[in-house]
Amino acid sequence: MRSFDIAVIGGGASGLAAAINAKRTSPGSSAAIIERLPRTGKKILATGNGRCNLSNVDLSPDNYSGTCKEFIKRTSGFSVTDFFMSLGVICESDSAGRIYPRSHSAASVLDALRLECSRLGVEEICGLEISGIDRNNVSDRMMLAVKASDDIISAKRIILAGGGMSQPALGSNGSLLGICKALGIKTIPAYPALVPLMTDPKLVKPLKGQRADANVVFCANGKGIKSIRGEVQFTDGLVSGICVFDLSHLYELYKNSECELRMDLLPDISRKAVRELLLNLRQIRSYASTDDYLSGIFTRPLGIYVLKRALGNCPELTKDIDDRMIDKTVATLKSLSFPVTGTAGYERSQITGGGIVAEELRENFEFRKIKGLYACGELLDICGQCGGYNLDFAFSSGALAGKSAASDLLGRQ
Ligand SMILES: Cc1cc2nc3c(=O)[nH]c(=O)nc-3n(C[C@H](O)[C@H](O)[C@H](O)COP(=O)(O)OP(=O)(O)OC[C@H]3O[C@@H](n4cnc5c(N)ncnc54)[C@H](O)[C@@H]3O)c2cc1C
Numbered sequence: 001m002r003s004f005d006i007a008v009i010g011g012g013a014s015g016l017a018a019a020i021n022a023k024r025t026s027p028g029s030s031a032a033i034i035e036r037l038p039r040t041g042k043k044i045l046a047t048g049n050g051r052c053n054l055s056n057v058d059l060s061p062d063n064y065s066g067t068c069k070e071f072i073k074r075t076s077g078f079s080v081t082d083f084f085m086s087l088g089v090i091c092e093s094d095s096a097g098r099i100y101p102r103s104h105s106a107a108s109v110l111d112a113l114r115l116e117c118s119r120l121g122v123e124e125i126c127g128l129e130i131s132g133i134d135r136n137n138v139s140d141r142m143m144l145a146v147k148a149s150d151d152i153i154s155a156k157r158i159i160l161a162g163g164g165m166s167q168p169a170l171g172s173n174g175s176l177l178g179i180c181k182a183l184g185i186k187t188i189p190a191y192p193a194l195v196p197l198m199t200d201p202k203l204v205k206p207l208k209g210q211r212a213d214a215n216v217v218f219c220a221n222g223k224g225i226k227s228i229r230g231e232v233q234f235t236d237g238l239v240s241g242i243c244v245f246d247l248s249h250l251y252e253l254y255k256n257s258e259c260e261l262r263m264d265l266l267p268d269i270s271r272k273a274v275r276e277l278l279l280n281l282r283q284i285r286s287y288a289s290t291d292d293y294l295s296g297i298f299t300r301p302l303g304i305y306v307l308k309r310a311l312g313n314c315p316e317l318t319k320d321i322d323d324r325m326i327d328k329t330v331a332t333l334k335s336l337s338f339p340v341t342g343t344a345g346y347e348r349s350q351i352t353g354g355g356i357v358a359e360e361l362r363e364n365f366e367f368r369k370i371k372g373l374y375a376c377g378e379l380l381d382i383c384g385q386c387g388g389y390n391l392d393f394a395f396s397s398g399a400l401a402g403k404s405a406a407s408d409l410l411g412r413q
Pocket of ligand 1: 010011012014015035040041042043044047053057128130131162163164166167170172173174175224266329350351376377378388390391394413
Protein backbone atom coordinates (compact mmCIF):
# COMPACT_ATOMS: atom_id res chain seq x y z
CA MET A 1 0.00 0.00 0.00
CA ARG A 2 1.29 3.44 -0.95
CA SER A 3 0.37 6.44 1.18
CA PHE A 4 0.27 10.16 0.39
CA ASP A 5 -0.98 13.24 2.18
CA ILE A 6 -2.84 14.37 -0.92
CA ALA A 7 -3.93 12.24 -3.89
CA VAL A 8 -5.35 13.82 -7.02
CA ILE A 9 -7.33 11.45 -9.23
CA GLY A 10 -7.02 12.54 -12.85
CA GLY A 11 -4.04 14.19 -14.51
CA GLY A 12 -5.87 16.63 -16.79
CA ALA A 13 -5.99 20.42 -16.60
CA SER A 14 -7.80 20.52 -13.24
CA GLY A 15 -5.75 17.71 -11.65
CA LEU A 16 -2.38 19.21 -12.61
CA ALA A 17 -3.43 22.64 -11.30
CA ALA A 18 -4.71 21.01 -8.10
CA ALA A 19 -1.48 19.11 -7.43
CA ILE A 20 0.73 22.15 -8.11
CA ASN A 21 -1.29 24.42 -5.86
CA ALA A 22 -1.54 21.82 -3.11
CA LYS A 23 2.24 21.42 -3.06
CA ARG A 24 2.83 25.16 -3.27
CA THR A 25 0.53 25.62 -0.27
CA SER A 26 2.03 22.81 1.74
CA PRO A 27 5.50 21.98 0.36
CA GLY A 28 6.16 19.48 3.13
CA SER A 29 3.18 17.30 2.20
CA SER A 30 3.47 14.36 -0.14
CA ALA A 31 1.23 14.55 -3.21
CA ALA A 32 0.49 12.25 -6.11
CA ILE A 33 -1.47 12.47 -9.34
CA ILE A 34 -3.07 9.18 -10.38
CA GLU A 35 -3.83 9.03 -14.09
CA ARG A 36 -5.39 6.17 -16.05
CA LEU A 37 -3.54 7.00 -19.30
CA PRO A 38 0.21 6.40 -19.76
CA ARG A 39 0.81 10.17 -19.49
CA THR A 40 -0.84 13.18 -17.91
CA GLY A 41 -2.44 16.05 -19.84
CA LYS A 42 -3.30 14.33 -23.12
CA LYS A 43 -6.46 16.41 -23.62
CA ILE A 44 -4.63 19.68 -23.05
CA LEU A 45 -2.58 18.94 -26.20
CA ALA A 46 -5.79 18.78 -28.29
CA THR A 47 -7.27 22.05 -27.01
CA GLY A 48 -7.76 25.12 -29.17
CA ASN A 49 -6.65 23.13 -32.24
CA GLY A 50 -3.29 22.59 -30.57
CA ARG A 51 -3.03 26.25 -29.51
CA CYS A 52 -4.76 25.93 -26.09
CA ASN A 53 -7.29 28.70 -25.56
CA LEU A 54 -6.78 28.63 -21.80
CA SER A 55 -8.90 31.52 -20.56
CA ASN A 56 -10.94 34.58 -21.55
CA VAL A 57 -10.83 38.23 -20.50
CA ASP A 58 -14.60 38.24 -19.85
CA LEU A 59 -15.27 35.70 -17.10
CA SER A 60 -18.80 35.76 -15.72
CA PRO A 61 -21.42 33.15 -14.81
CA ASP A 62 -23.35 34.29 -17.93
CA ASN A 63 -20.80 32.42 -20.03
CA TYR A 64 -21.69 29.15 -18.31
CA SER A 65 -24.68 26.88 -17.71
CA GLY A 66 -25.32 24.14 -15.12
CA THR A 67 -25.97 24.17 -11.37
CA CYS A 68 -22.33 25.12 -10.62
CA LYS A 69 -22.26 28.21 -12.88
CA GLU A 70 -22.27 30.57 -9.89
CA PHE A 71 -18.93 29.00 -8.82
CA ILE A 72 -17.40 31.36 -11.40
CA LYS A 73 -17.76 34.12 -8.80
CA ARG A 74 -15.31 32.15 -6.63
CA THR A 75 -12.90 31.06 -9.34
CA SER A 76 -12.67 34.41 -11.14
CA GLY A 77 -10.64 35.64 -8.15
CA PHE A 78 -7.94 33.21 -9.27
CA SER A 79 -6.09 34.50 -12.33
CA VAL A 80 -5.22 31.70 -14.71
CA THR A 81 -2.88 34.00 -16.67
CA ASP A 82 -1.00 34.91 -13.46
CA PHE A 83 -0.81 31.21 -12.62
CA PHE A 84 0.75 30.50 -16.00
CA MET A 85 3.04 33.48 -15.64
CA SER A 86 4.29 31.86 -12.42
CA LEU A 87 5.07 28.79 -14.51
CA GLY A 88 6.97 30.85 -17.07
CA VAL A 89 4.20 30.84 -19.69
CA ILE A 90 3.35 34.26 -21.10
CA CYS A 91 -0.23 34.70 -22.32
CA GLU A 92 -1.88 37.10 -24.73
CA SER A 93 -5.48 37.75 -25.78
CA ASP A 94 -6.93 38.09 -29.26
CA SER A 95 -9.50 40.66 -30.42
CA ALA A 96 -12.37 38.44 -29.20
CA GLY A 97 -10.91 38.26 -25.67
CA ARG A 98 -9.71 34.66 -25.98
CA ILE A 99 -6.48 34.07 -24.07
CA TYR A 100 -3.71 31.85 -25.49
CA PRO A 101 -0.14 31.14 -24.51
CA ARG A 102 2.10 33.49 -26.50
CA SER A 103 3.76 30.41 -28.01
CA HIS A 104 0.33 29.38 -29.38
CA SER A 105 1.39 25.90 -28.42
CA ALA A 106 -0.63 23.60 -26.16
CA ALA A 107 2.52 21.51 -25.74
CA SER A 108 4.30 24.43 -24.06
CA VAL A 109 1.40 24.72 -21.58
CA LEU A 110 1.57 21.04 -20.71
CA ASP A 111 5.37 21.12 -20.47
CA ALA A 112 5.17 24.01 -17.98
CA LEU A 113 2.64 22.16 -15.81
CA ARG A 114 4.63 18.95 -15.83
CA LEU A 115 7.94 20.71 -15.13
CA GLU A 116 6.39 22.41 -12.09
CA CYS A 117 4.97 19.10 -10.82
CA SER A 118 8.40 17.59 -11.12
CA ARG A 119 10.11 20.59 -9.43
CA LEU A 120 7.67 20.39 -6.53
CA GLY A 121 8.06 16.63 -6.17
CA VAL A 122 4.50 15.67 -7.16
CA GLU A 123 4.55 11.96 -7.88
CA GLU A 124 2.90 10.95 -11.17
CA ILE A 125 1.36 7.48 -11.10
CA CYS A 126 0.24 6.82 -14.66
CA GLY A 127 -1.54 3.88 -16.24
CA LEU A 128 -3.64 3.28 -13.14
CA GLU A 129 -7.42 3.62 -13.14
CA ILE A 130 -9.11 4.25 -9.80
CA SER A 131 -12.21 2.12 -9.48
CA GLY A 132 -13.58 3.14 -6.13
CA ILE A 133 -13.15 5.02 -2.89
CA ASP A 134 -13.31 2.94 0.22
CA ARG A 135 -14.55 5.05 3.11
CA ASN A 136 -14.67 2.17 5.52
CA ASN A 137 -11.56 0.88 7.08
CA VAL A 138 -10.27 4.42 7.67
CA SER A 139 -9.10 6.27 10.71
CA ASP A 140 -8.12 9.79 9.73
CA ARG A 141 -7.17 8.45 6.30
CA MET A 142 -9.21 7.77 3.22
CA MET A 143 -8.60 4.67 1.19
CA LEU A 144 -8.68 4.38 -2.55
CA ALA A 145 -9.06 0.90 -3.92
CA VAL A 146 -7.39 0.47 -7.27
CA LYS A 147 -8.99 -2.30 -9.24
CA ALA A 148 -6.44 -2.92 -11.99
CA SER A 149 -3.78 -4.39 -9.77
CA ASP A 150 -5.67 -4.74 -6.50
CA ASP A 151 -3.41 -1.95 -5.43
CA ILE A 152 -4.47 0.29 -2.56
CA ILE A 153 -3.42 3.88 -2.30
CA SER A 154 -4.27 5.76 0.85
CA ALA A 155 -4.40 9.50 1.23
CA LYS A 156 -5.46 12.00 3.87
CA ARG A 157 -7.03 14.33 1.34
CA ILE A 158 -8.38 13.27 -2.04
CA ILE A 159 -9.19 15.53 -4.98
CA LEU A 160 -11.43 14.14 -7.72
CA ALA A 161 -10.38 15.61 -11.08
CA GLY A 162 -11.51 12.93 -13.51
CA GLY A 163 -13.33 15.12 -16.06
CA GLY A 164 -16.46 14.11 -17.97
CA MET A 165 -17.03 11.64 -20.81
CA SER A 166 -16.08 13.64 -23.88
CA GLN A 167 -13.53 12.22 -26.31
CA PRO A 168 -12.66 9.13 -24.24
CA ALA A 169 -9.51 8.56 -26.31
CA LEU A 170 -8.14 11.64 -24.53
CA GLY A 171 -8.74 10.01 -21.14
CA SER A 172 -12.10 11.08 -19.78
CA ASN A 173 -14.32 8.01 -19.58
CA GLY A 174 -16.76 9.13 -16.89
CA SER A 175 -15.52 6.56 -14.39
CA LEU A 176 -15.32 9.10 -11.56
CA LEU A 177 -18.96 10.04 -12.13
CA GLY A 178 -19.82 6.41 -11.37
CA ILE A 179 -17.62 6.47 -8.27
CA CYS A 180 -19.36 9.64 -7.07
CA LYS A 181 -22.77 8.03 -7.52
CA ALA A 182 -21.62 4.99 -5.56
CA LEU A 183 -20.64 7.35 -2.72
CA GLY A 184 -24.18 8.75 -2.65
CA ILE A 185 -23.16 12.05 -4.24
CA LYS A 186 -25.93 13.71 -6.26
CA THR A 187 -25.13 14.13 -9.94
CA ILE A 188 -27.01 15.33 -13.02
CA PRO A 189 -26.85 12.64 -15.76
CA ALA A 190 -24.03 13.39 -18.21
CA TYR A 191 -24.68 14.63 -21.76
CA PRO A 192 -22.47 15.79 -24.63
CA ALA A 193 -22.08 19.58 -24.96
CA LEU A 194 -20.13 21.90 -27.29
CA VAL A 195 -20.98 19.36 -29.94
CA PRO A 196 -22.28 19.35 -33.55
CA LEU A 197 -26.05 18.84 -33.82
CA MET A 198 -27.66 16.13 -35.94
CA THR A 199 -30.28 16.97 -38.50
CA ASP A 200 -32.12 15.28 -41.37
CA PRO A 201 -29.22 14.02 -43.55
CA LYS A 202 -31.25 14.48 -46.76
CA LEU A 203 -31.90 18.11 -45.89
CA VAL A 204 -28.26 18.96 -45.29
CA LYS A 205 -26.61 16.78 -47.97
CA PRO A 206 -26.53 19.44 -50.74
CA LEU A 207 -24.77 21.80 -48.31
CA LYS A 208 -21.91 19.45 -47.38
CA GLY A 209 -18.73 21.50 -46.90
CA GLN A 210 -20.57 24.85 -47.03
CA ARG A 211 -20.16 27.61 -44.43
CA ALA A 212 -22.42 30.59 -43.80
CA ASP A 213 -22.47 33.60 -41.52
CA ALA A 214 -25.85 33.50 -39.77
CA ASN A 215 -27.83 34.38 -36.71
CA VAL A 216 -28.84 30.96 -35.38
CA VAL A 217 -31.84 30.46 -33.12
CA PHE A 218 -32.36 27.25 -31.15
CA CYS A 219 -36.14 26.66 -31.08
CA ALA A 220 -38.23 24.18 -29.10
CA ASN A 221 -41.83 23.58 -30.19
CA GLY A 222 -41.55 26.63 -32.45
CA LYS A 223 -40.42 28.97 -29.67
CA GLY A 224 -37.00 30.67 -29.88
CA ILE A 225 -34.94 29.76 -26.80
CA LYS A 226 -31.57 31.37 -27.53
CA SER A 227 -29.85 32.92 -30.53
CA ILE A 228 -26.16 33.33 -31.37
CA ARG A 229 -24.47 34.91 -34.39
CA GLY A 230 -21.56 33.11 -36.02
CA GLU A 231 -20.27 30.86 -38.76
CA VAL A 232 -22.32 27.73 -39.38
CA GLN A 233 -20.72 24.70 -41.01
CA PHE A 234 -22.57 21.89 -42.76
CA THR A 235 -21.19 18.36 -42.90
CA ASP A 236 -22.60 14.84 -43.27
CA GLY A 237 -25.93 15.00 -41.44
CA LEU A 238 -24.51 17.54 -38.99
CA VAL A 239 -24.60 21.26 -38.39
CA SER A 240 -21.65 22.70 -36.51
CA GLY A 241 -19.59 25.85 -35.95
CA ILE A 242 -18.89 27.73 -32.72
CA CYS A 243 -22.38 29.27 -32.53
CA VAL A 244 -23.99 25.82 -32.89
CA PHE A 245 -21.59 24.38 -30.27
CA ASP A 246 -22.63 27.14 -27.88
CA LEU A 247 -26.32 26.28 -28.41
CA SER A 248 -25.88 22.51 -28.32
CA HIS A 249 -26.37 22.04 -24.54
CA LEU A 250 -29.99 23.19 -25.04
CA TYR A 251 -30.77 19.95 -26.86
CA GLU A 252 -30.49 18.06 -23.56
CA LEU A 253 -32.97 20.42 -21.91
CA TYR A 254 -35.49 20.35 -24.75
CA LYS A 255 -34.97 16.94 -26.34
CA ASN A 256 -38.54 15.90 -25.61
CA SER A 257 -39.81 18.85 -27.69
CA GLU A 258 -39.61 19.44 -31.44
CA CYS A 259 -36.17 21.07 -31.67
CA GLU A 260 -34.91 23.03 -34.67
CA LEU A 261 -32.25 25.53 -35.65
CA ARG A 262 -33.52 28.56 -37.53
CA MET A 263 -30.94 30.57 -39.40
CA ASP A 264 -31.14 34.13 -40.61
CA LEU A 265 -28.62 34.12 -43.46
CA LEU A 266 -28.66 37.91 -43.82
CA PRO A 267 -28.81 39.02 -40.17
CA ASP A 268 -27.67 42.60 -40.82
CA ILE A 269 -30.37 43.34 -43.42
CA SER A 270 -34.07 43.85 -42.63
CA ARG A 271 -36.72 41.78 -44.39
CA LYS A 272 -37.85 44.83 -46.33
CA ALA A 273 -34.32 45.59 -47.52
CA VAL A 274 -33.74 41.92 -48.45
CA ARG A 275 -36.90 42.03 -50.56
CA GLU A 276 -35.63 45.16 -52.33
CA LEU A 277 -32.30 43.43 -52.88
CA LEU A 278 -33.94 40.38 -54.46
CA LEU A 279 -36.17 42.51 -56.69
CA ASN A 280 -33.08 44.35 -57.86
CA LEU A 281 -31.14 41.14 -58.46
CA ARG A 282 -34.02 39.79 -60.56
CA GLN A 283 -33.51 42.76 -62.85
CA ILE A 284 -29.72 42.60 -62.94
CA ARG A 285 -29.66 38.84 -63.65
CA SER A 286 -32.91 38.56 -65.59
CA TYR A 287 -31.51 36.34 -68.38
CA ALA A 288 -29.30 34.25 -66.09
CA SER A 289 -30.22 30.81 -64.86
CA THR A 290 -31.92 30.80 -61.46
CA ASP A 291 -28.88 28.81 -60.29
CA ASP A 292 -27.00 32.11 -60.48
CA TYR A 293 -29.74 34.30 -59.03
CA LEU A 294 -28.36 34.43 -55.47
CA SER A 295 -24.70 33.70 -56.18
CA GLY A 296 -23.77 37.36 -55.61
CA ILE A 297 -24.92 37.08 -51.98
CA PHE A 298 -24.12 33.48 -51.09
CA THR A 299 -21.83 30.80 -52.47
CA ARG A 300 -23.44 29.26 -55.56
CA PRO A 301 -24.39 25.95 -53.82
CA LEU A 302 -25.94 27.83 -50.90
CA GLY A 303 -27.83 30.17 -53.27
CA ILE A 304 -29.24 27.22 -55.24
CA TYR A 305 -30.15 25.47 -51.99
CA VAL A 306 -32.02 28.47 -50.54
CA LEU A 307 -34.03 28.87 -53.73
CA LYS A 308 -34.90 25.15 -53.87
CA ARG A 309 -35.95 25.17 -50.20
CA ALA A 310 -38.08 28.26 -50.84
CA LEU A 311 -39.71 27.32 -54.13
CA GLY A 312 -39.37 23.58 -54.61
CA ASN A 313 -39.41 23.62 -58.40
CA CYS A 314 -37.66 26.78 -59.63
CA PRO A 315 -38.28 28.40 -63.00
CA GLU A 316 -35.31 28.08 -65.33
CA LEU A 317 -34.60 31.78 -65.78
CA THR A 318 -34.33 34.48 -63.16
CA LYS A 319 -36.75 36.77 -65.01
CA ASP A 320 -39.52 34.20 -64.43
CA ILE A 321 -39.28 34.50 -60.64
CA ASP A 322 -42.46 36.35 -59.68
CA ASP A 323 -43.04 38.58 -56.63
CA ARG A 324 -44.73 35.81 -54.67
CA MET A 325 -41.64 33.63 -55.19
CA ILE A 326 -39.45 36.48 -54.01
CA ASP A 327 -41.51 36.75 -50.82
CA LYS A 328 -41.07 33.03 -50.23
CA THR A 329 -37.32 33.30 -50.81
CA VAL A 330 -37.05 36.21 -48.35
CA ALA A 331 -38.95 34.18 -45.74
CA THR A 332 -36.66 31.16 -46.28
CA LEU A 333 -33.34 32.96 -46.13
CA LYS A 334 -34.42 34.92 -43.05
CA SER A 335 -35.47 31.69 -41.32
CA LEU A 336 -33.82 28.63 -42.87
CA SER A 337 -34.86 25.79 -40.63
CA PHE A 338 -33.21 22.46 -39.79
CA PRO A 339 -34.78 19.97 -37.36
CA VAL A 340 -32.45 18.90 -34.55
CA THR A 341 -32.62 15.16 -34.09
CA GLY A 342 -29.71 14.61 -31.68
CA THR A 343 -26.07 15.41 -31.03
CA ALA A 344 -22.91 13.95 -32.53
CA GLY A 345 -22.21 12.30 -29.13
CA TYR A 346 -19.27 12.14 -26.75
CA GLU A 347 -16.79 11.20 -29.49
CA ARG A 348 -17.28 14.63 -31.05
CA SER A 349 -18.14 16.76 -28.00
CA GLN A 350 -15.62 19.11 -26.44
CA ILE A 351 -17.15 18.96 -22.99
CA THR A 352 -19.64 17.00 -20.90
CA GLY A 353 -22.67 18.62 -19.31
CA GLY A 354 -24.15 17.27 -16.10
CA GLY A 355 -22.02 15.98 -13.23
CA ILE A 356 -21.74 16.80 -9.52
CA VAL A 357 -24.42 19.30 -8.49
CA ALA A 358 -23.55 22.58 -6.76
CA GLU A 359 -25.26 21.76 -3.47
CA GLU A 360 -22.85 18.86 -2.84
CA LEU A 361 -19.81 21.14 -2.53
CA ARG A 362 -18.73 23.67 0.02
CA GLU A 363 -17.21 27.05 -0.90
CA ASN A 364 -13.74 25.44 -0.89
CA PHE A 365 -14.72 22.56 -3.26
CA GLU A 366 -14.86 20.01 -0.43
CA PHE A 367 -17.87 17.69 -0.34
CA ARG A 368 -20.35 18.63 2.35
CA LYS A 369 -21.04 14.99 3.17
CA ILE A 370 -17.49 13.61 2.99
CA LYS A 371 -14.78 15.47 4.83
CA GLY A 372 -11.40 15.45 3.13
CA LEU A 373 -12.80 14.72 -0.33
CA TYR A 374 -12.74 17.49 -2.96
CA ALA A 375 -13.79 17.81 -6.62
CA CYS A 376 -12.95 20.19 -9.46
CA GLY A 377 -13.08 20.71 -13.24
CA GLU A 378 -15.43 19.19 -15.74
CA LEU A 379 -16.59 16.55 -13.26
CA LEU A 380 -18.84 19.28 -11.86
CA ASP A 381 -22.19 20.22 -13.41
CA ILE A 382 -20.94 23.21 -15.39
CA CYS A 383 -20.62 23.95 -19.12
CA GLY A 384 -18.72 26.94 -20.45
CA GLN A 385 -19.10 28.40 -23.92
CA CYS A 386 -16.34 28.11 -26.49
CA GLY A 387 -13.60 30.70 -25.91
CA GLY A 388 -11.38 29.44 -23.08
CA TYR A 389 -14.10 29.24 -20.42
CA ASN A 390 -13.82 25.51 -19.77
CA LEU A 391 -10.06 25.40 -19.36
CA ASP A 392 -10.23 28.49 -17.16
CA PHE A 393 -12.70 26.73 -14.88
CA ALA A 394 -10.65 23.51 -14.89
CA PHE A 395 -7.41 25.32 -13.95
CA SER A 396 -8.96 27.71 -11.43
CA SER A 397 -11.26 25.22 -9.67
CA GLY A 398 -8.38 22.72 -9.60
CA ALA A 399 -6.04 25.31 -8.10
CA LEU A 400 -8.58 26.30 -5.43
CA ALA A 401 -9.39 22.68 -4.56
CA GLY A 402 -5.65 21.95 -4.27
CA LYS A 403 -5.05 24.97 -2.04
CA SER A 404 -8.06 24.11 0.14
CA ALA A 405 -7.05 20.49 0.61
CA ALA A 406 -3.49 21.46 1.54
CA SER A 407 -4.59 24.30 3.86
CA ASP A 408 -7.02 21.95 5.57
CA LEU A 409 -4.23 19.45 6.04
CA LEU A 410 -2.10 22.14 7.62
CA GLY A 411 -4.97 22.88 9.98
CA ARG A 412 -5.38 26.40 8.67
CA GLN A 413 -9.11 26.19 8.03
C1 LIG B 1 -10.74 18.64 -28.69
C2 LIG B 1 -11.00 19.54 -27.51
C3 LIG B 1 -10.62 20.87 -27.59
C4 LIG B 1 -10.88 21.72 -26.51
N1 LIG B 1 -10.44 23.00 -26.59
C5 LIG B 1 -10.66 23.84 -25.54
C6 LIG B 1 -10.14 25.16 -25.55
O1 LIG B 1 -9.42 25.57 -26.47
N2 LIG B 1 -10.45 25.95 -24.49
C7 LIG B 1 -11.18 25.51 -23.42
O2 LIG B 1 -11.44 26.29 -22.50
N3 LIG B 1 -11.62 24.24 -23.36
C8 LIG B 1 -11.37 23.40 -24.38
N4 LIG B 1 -11.80 22.10 -24.30
C9 LIG B 1 -12.44 21.62 -23.05
C10 LIG B 1 -11.35 21.38 -21.97
O3 LIG B 1 -10.28 20.69 -22.55
C11 LIG B 1 -11.90 20.60 -20.78
O4 LIG B 1 -13.03 21.26 -20.26
C12 LIG B 1 -10.84 20.47 -19.68
O5 LIG B 1 -9.68 19.83 -20.20
C13 LIG B 1 -11.37 19.67 -18.50
O6 LIG B 1 -10.32 19.42 -17.62
P1 LIG B 1 -10.48 18.31 -16.46
O7 LIG B 1 -9.17 18.24 -15.78
O8 LIG B 1 -11.68 18.62 -15.65
O9 LIG B 1 -10.80 16.97 -17.23
P2 LIG B 1 -9.89 16.16 -18.29
O10 LIG B 1 -9.02 17.08 -19.04
O11 LIG B 1 -10.84 15.32 -19.05
O12 LIG B 1 -8.94 15.28 -17.38
C14 LIG B 1 -9.42 14.20 -16.61
C15 LIG B 1 -8.29 13.21 -16.45
O13 LIG B 1 -8.68 12.22 -15.49
C16 LIG B 1 -8.27 10.96 -15.94
N5 LIG B 1 -9.16 9.98 -15.31
C17 LIG B 1 -10.51 9.87 -15.47
N6 LIG B 1 -11.00 8.88 -14.69
C18 LIG B 1 -9.94 8.34 -14.02
C19 LIG B 1 -9.81 7.28 -13.09
N7 LIG B 1 -10.86 6.57 -12.67
N8 LIG B 1 -8.56 6.98 -12.61
C20 LIG B 1 -7.48 7.70 -13.02
N9 LIG B 1 -7.55 8.70 -13.92
C21 LIG B 1 -8.77 9.04 -14.42
C22 LIG B 1 -8.43 11.03 -17.45
O14 LIG B 1 -7.64 10.08 -18.14
C23 LIG B 1 -7.99 12.47 -17.73
O15 LIG B 1 -6.61 12.57 -18.02
C24 LIG B 1 -11.55 21.24 -25.35
C25 LIG B 1 -11.90 19.89 -25.28
C26 LIG B 1 -11.63 19.05 -26.35
C27 LIG B 1 -12.02 17.60 -26.26
